[in-house]
Amino acid sequence: MPLTDITRDAVLQAIAEYDALGQDAFLRTHGFQRALSHDLVHNGRTYDSTAICGVAHKYATGRLLRASEFSGGAATVGRKLGALGFEVRSTPGIPWAWDELILACDLLARHGWTPLDTSRPEVIELSGILRRLPLHPRDRRPANFRSPSSVRLKMANIRNWREGNTNKKTNGSALDRDIHRAFVEAPERMHAAAKRIREGVLSGELAGLPPLEEAEEEVSALEGLLLARIHYARERSRGLRTRKIRQTRAQGRPIACEACGFDFAEAYGDRGDGYIEVHHIVPLHHIGESETRLEDLALLCANCHRMVHVSTPWLTVDRLSALVAEQRTNKA
Ligand SMILES: [Zn+2]
Numbered sequence: 001m002p003l004t005d006i007t008r009d010a011v012l013q014a015i016a017e018y019d020a021l022g023q024d025a026f027l028r029t030h031g032f033q034r035a036l037s038h039d040l041v042h043n044g045r046t047y048d049s050t051a052i053c054g055v056a057h058k059y060a061t062g063r064l065l066r067a068s069e070f071s072g073g074a075a076t077v078g079r080k081l082g083a084l085g086f087e088v089r090s091t092p093g094i095p096w097a098w099d100e101l102i103l104a105c106d107l108l109a110r111h112g113w114t115p116l117d118t119s120r121p122e123v124i125e126l127s128g129i130l131r132r133l134p135l136h137p138r139d140r141r142p143a144n145f146r147s148p149s150s151v152r153l154k155m156a157n158i159r160n161w162r163e164g165n166t167n168k169k170t171n172g173s174a175l176d177r178d179i180h181r182a183f184v185e186a187p188e189r190m191h192a193a194a195k196r197i198r199e200g201v202l203s204g205e206l207a208g209l210p211p212l213e214e215a216e217e218e219v220s221a222l223e224g225l226l227l228a229r230i231h232y233a234r235e236r237s238r239g240l241r242t243r244k245i246r247q248t249r250a251q252g253r254p255i256a257c258e259a260c261g262f263d264f265a266e267a268y269g270d271r272g273d274g275y276i277e278v279h280h281i282v283p284l285h286h287i288g289e290s291e292t293r294l295e296d297l298a299l300l301c302a303n304c305h306r307m308v309h310v311s312t313p314w315l316t317v318d319r320l321s322a323l324v325a326e327q328r329t330n331k332a
């Protein structure tokens with residue numbers, strides 16, 4: 001097998017060269033891409049195991065082993081480096097979150113469902129945006145986190161769900177199938193969501209949002225968790241809520257749930273007086289395009305508000321009212 005000639009000394013020389021050049025220059029010089037699955041760990045630093053092996057071969061035999069001449073991975077590179085006494089750690093990819101899939105599928109669909117090459121500026125830009133999303137803790141990300149190669153691979157995985165696709169199936173997850181379906185069934189909504197997420201990243205708005213509370217993390221939304229966070233941040237704004245309640249009172253309307261009519265003061269007396277939750281009615285893919293207006297807020301009791309958000313798609317207030325009315329009629 002091609003790796004037989006590599007020695008421990010040769011690997012150490014390759015590591016020294018890697019340290020001297022830095023990762024990018026090392027990979028570029030020798031024609032390697034960032035390894036997607038395995039890191040060599042040496043003196044607390046991580047190295048692309050495949051590239052190290054290729055270059056170590058050069059130190060051992062005088063000839064560089066090109067990426068195309070051997071396969072990286074646990075069975076080859078991992079075993080060889082392990083046998084030479086090195087530590088090889090598999091870098092379990094962090095599963096793609098729905099929000100990330102929205103961005104990848106958006107790019108894929110905008111290019112006729114053909115995965116773009118890793119050298120394309122759109123792919124490099126998307127890789128940068130994915131690294132800025134406040135979704136996965138930075139200290140748990142591998143060096144190649146959401147690299148252009150992994151972006152391309154993800155696009156290929158999604159593309160494989162297209163009907164009539166004859167390309168070889170790559171490993172994909174059920175979420176790849178779901179995101180493909182979402183873009184086929186609601187393209188405008190999904191592209192709009194992608195646009196909003198991008199804007200939120202580039203403006204810094206998403207990075208500044210408070211983390212979701214535990215109960216909210218169960219919330220699912222077709223437009224993803226990040227836009228849902230904006231939704232919740234607006235609903236939690238005390239100022240907006242107070243102004244909405246004041247306006248409702250000024251209009252002579254009761255502070256009661258717009259879906260079921262529940263009135264906290266009626267049920268709980270003074271303790272419940274003036275209590276109500278506000279729900280932001282603007283669809284998620286439009287959220288944040290402008291300042292929230294009081295007309296964008298609906299008054300809901302805590303139960304009804306939870307029912308709106310409990311599953312995808314979120315219900316409109318009208319739909320929820322109809323549902324409550326329907327249940328009441330059924331019972332009567
Ligand atoms: Zn209610």
Ligand SMILES: [Zn+2]
Pocket residue numbers: 231235278279280305308309
């Ligand atoms: Zn809400």
